[in-house]
Amino acid sequence: MKLASLAAGIALALGLFTDALAEEPIVIHVGYAAIGVDNRPYSEGTSAATARAGEYLEKEFANDPNIKIEWTFFKGAGPAVNEGFANDQLDFAYQGDLPSLIGRATGLKTKYLLASGARKPLYLAAAKASGIKRIEDLKGRKIALQRGTNGHLAAIKVLAAHGLNERDVQVVNLDSAGTVAALTSKDIDAAFGDTQLINLAAKGAADIIYTTKGDDPRFGRNAGVIGRQAFIEAHPEITQRVVDAFVKAAKWSSDEPNRPALFELWHKSGTPVPILEEYFSNDTLAYRNSPLIDDLLVSQYKEQAVKGKEFGLIRRDVDLNGWFEPKYLNSAIERLGLKDFWQSYGADGKPHAS
Template sequence: MSLSQLTRRTVLAAFAASLLAVPAIAEPVTINIGYAAIGVDSRPYAEGTSAATARAGEFLEKEFANDPDVKIEWFFFKGAGPAVNEAFANNQLDFAYQGDLPSLIGRANGLKTKYLLASGARKPLYLAVAQDSDIKSVADLKGKKVAYQRGTNGHLAAIKILEANGLTEKDIQVINLDSAGTVAALTSQDIDAAFGDTPLINLAAKGNAKVIYTTKGDDPRFSRNAGIVGREDFIDKHPEITQRVVDAFVKAAQWSSDEPNRAALFELWHKSGTPVPILEDYFSNDTLAYRNSPLIDDLLVSQYEEQAVKAKEFGLIRRDVSTDGWFEPKYLNAALAKLNLQNFWQSYGANGKPLGS
């Protein structure tokens, strides 16, 4: 055998071996991601969270850009958290951004999900009243028509605020409205007051309402929390894809937490239809890292545990719901290590104070 023939056979053998070493092409996968909110005029964007950044900045699409068999689909829900639970129950979603109360309700009702990372933690809540209203405090809401969307994390936060001011839901006339309906009803003065966030700030900026209270600077337990939850079955079948999904969300959280990006961040969130000045107001006096941290720290876990207890106490959940085994930080921890972000965000203790301070 000539040297050229031997070389040719060696090359062909190596090539054949390399083909055997390549794993089989995976089946096409569509990753369905839900968002428990929707933009102005039903725009498929949101604002105020790192998950909103991941959508508007196409962080997941970029993560899988070189994987033609992986497709990303986003779904935005006017029905907020309760609608996300219904979609999870029908196996229509693999991951979702969702607030604390609806995700706990889903867990209480048997939905098999895992909490993967925080997104939109410590969000403030606002109370606005009609422009010519004489309501000046939470205590003045007694007997008034007050709007908020039932089943959302704003619902539970509102009840806790009422309780702190000596009121219960029975002391007010609860009007169940989404954000768009709330804005319309408050503008026409068909309601007296409403709990919410950026839509109410925007309405007040236009002179059609007055913000008389916000949880900003108040007891941190009145704040709302949210995060990325995933369907257990999908996570178990696709752990590698799950890791890359979490990686993408963590990258979005990092970019959203970097102060030099503040102006660009608000411009990105403006895709939702929320004006930039309203977003500036919404995040005033808060660092981006404080609001966009993905960490599952002691403060976050304790808040969810408290929400579970309060939700049953207020009759929003009929049975006890445990968070044991629900939080799954291994994908988050792997992403933090891979991206060298272990010390990028401050962890907080259950008392609300920074750990190590």
């Protein structure tokens, strides 16, 4: 009798323990390789920024009390995101091409799930009275960029196209806030960046002397939503719903009638709406916010991997086989009726036939 009672007690305890495990909440940790003005936990210019500001993931799991969303914005940008993945502190993240390739080269187990912020332009601003009028004038001058980011690689490619390399300039490693301060005080001569430089120029504190917009598309920057492989394998259904949410954000961000509302939403980051209007001028929203993993995107990541190693930013070859995982994206596009919504492009940069 005692044995039977003991067995029943153990069974009951195990059952309660199992129920407790089943009800234990899952926290989905989402990282973002940027941060807003004055460290605001928002960003701009990408569908992932829309997903955050519009609470798309939170709405997707609103009826699941045991699933929580936690966002982290990184002042240290892409390299800091890699640290988060390496320490299993992130499940998904928005990240630029160079740092995600560095992570891949160093053995981080991640999957590329969808594009976000692909085809982003890069800007070059010069301090007032610096005498810098063209890229060739940068030789020997003090230039700011943020090392290890996709802007870093893009800047080096731009320099190379104009007969310069990284050793021909004095590189100062600064984040966005540091760049703004240094350029304003003229502690540096020029800087590579994006909206923060457009904003400085609008205030008359610097001059934009070059942008990749309208230049060779290979000089631009790409980014996407990356997932931790262990989380994806353990929670494929949750992963699908996360991707669904990002695709819904990309769709809304790509609709031209939403342009004014989109820029107002991104203004949560602290970036003024007129600056966002300039940043997206002459570009369709669908072109900049497409989530597609098309031949153009894959070819550009392959080129970035080669160029990254060539310029000494990546120390080893990057194996991209099996890294791109489009099945969740394709499923979302099919179920949401978006099969023909975005234009896909070939590796040559030309649109694929419908």
